C-alpha cells in the first residue's frame with residue numbers, strides 16, 4: 001500500500017483522445033509509459049508514471065498536444081511546458 005508521501009512525486013499521463021491523431025511518436029519516445037491502442041490512438045500504460053526525460057520528451061513532441069503529463073496529486077501540468 002502506498003503512502004501519501006510516496007505518491008507525492010507520482011505523475012499521471014493523460015491522452016486527449018479527440019486530439020490524438022495516432023502518430024505513434026509518444027509511444028516510440030516513451031514505450032514504458034505509453035502504448036498505441038487498438039483504435040490507433042495513444043493510451044497511458046499505467047495509472048501512475050515516474051518522471052523521466054523520455055516521458056517529458058514524449059509530451060513535448062506530440063504535434064497536437066494530446067499527450068500531457070500532470071502531477072498526480074494536484075493535476076498540475078508538468079509537460080509540455082512552453
Ligand code: SF4
Pocket residue numbers: 015019020021022023024025026027041042061062063064065066067
Ligand atoms: S504523439 Fe500525440 S498525436 Fe501522436 S500518438 Fe502520441 S498522443 Fe497521439
